[in-house]
Amino acid sequence: MFDDAHLDLVLDIVKEAAGAEIRPRFRHLEDGQVSEKKSSIDLVTDADLLAEKFITEQLLERWPDALIVGEEAYESDRSVVGRLREAELAFVIDPVDGTFNFQAGLPIYGTNLAVVRKGETVAGLIHESVLGDTLLAVKGAGTHFLGADGRRNPIRVAGPVALSDMVGTISVNDLAYEEKRRIAGNLAKTKMAFGYNCSAYEYWMVATGKVHFIGHHSLMPWDHLAGVLIHAEAGGVTSRFDGTPYLPGDTSGGIISAPDKDCRDMILREVIFAS
Template structure:
């Protein structure tokens, strides 16, 4: 059912028109619910969920409600696992293990940037079933940039195919990592192993936009210590379809249903992924 929804009658998802319908829904939610509030938020419209680094705004909540209605209308019988819905009821996350097609939604990925008036945020949508991500949409509304991926059919930015390529030999690897505030002590020590010769690490911004940079070869890798599906599903498919690879601390592929050994990495090619994984798995070694 889900595969038919993506491919339509043509058998080619890029020609079916379905991707464009989802893209239109994402763009409309951003235009109606997010952009009118960009740099216009009142103090009471910003709420701390779990401390000062975990914010939610009226734009997050309104955009998720908007997307929930529009996406489930496009695919009857589908359900939504959204960041704000799961915050209100953690049991919603269990839908990722069910039989129904699931829309995974992060209405404003990079809420901290959004709150501060920084354009480095995006809206993330992925379509999954039985724990496998089938398609994804990453939209940066300020930049008006849309990245889309379909499992087995590649990745595109604004309609143009992208490939991640490999780092230039002998150049330091550029890696975006979890902020220390979002790590356990063990995870922090693992990430500190990336502070070594040949690697330049920095705290990440919007996870979705970091994944986009990996997919088009502007960033070599990411290393994250949390596994919320809404932050990673869209970007991991984008990276994979552009030619990249992801590995958890256990040397396995990341599972959107959870239970991953953390931290994990996603990189622009296999060699880079394995190099970053080796450092994370054996802190202090090269």
């Protein structure tokens, strides 16, 4: 069984992994501890592999029948993503989201973890291991900032504004040149476009109201499930580009997160789909 009372235990596991496997390797990676997966910007480090192994083993020790969907484990068993729709209990993990930044020595990375029950995300956290702060959401109970110093504060998304006053980002790294150029050009309609190459930080920014919107074309669950719930419980609206909900197991269709439905539709119309 898993209930809200177990979230403190899950967060403790994530923090232990950060202390044992992630922080000690930040800015201390040696030759041979970083390798390419698909390209020079799609990387994996020893921190990714060992932190995922640590978290997976600790979760299975307590919930031995749970489905574990980790970004690195997916490379050896790609069936796990589809099984999210039916699993009684699943944990979805990205131990070091923002690996490119991590290996470059930039403190813009985080650990994503989502709890899924019977095809529904019921809890999510993003842990920022440099300062030790966390965003934690429980479905129906809001999103809270948990400071390393013990603070616990509710958070809210930004309010709706005109497109020309918005700050946000649409990730275009996986797109072909012409599509990339078109969307990047449309972002000039906003007040400022930014990019962190780290979905954990992007969801952190949009959920805490520091930016208005974020969007992605690639929908792997470890990048988005935790962040989407965190954003929704902070008052925001997220959907795929066609307006349908983003659910565990979805891997295509694009995704947009915004303050409300009208802002979402405006961004889709003026940025994503405008010629």
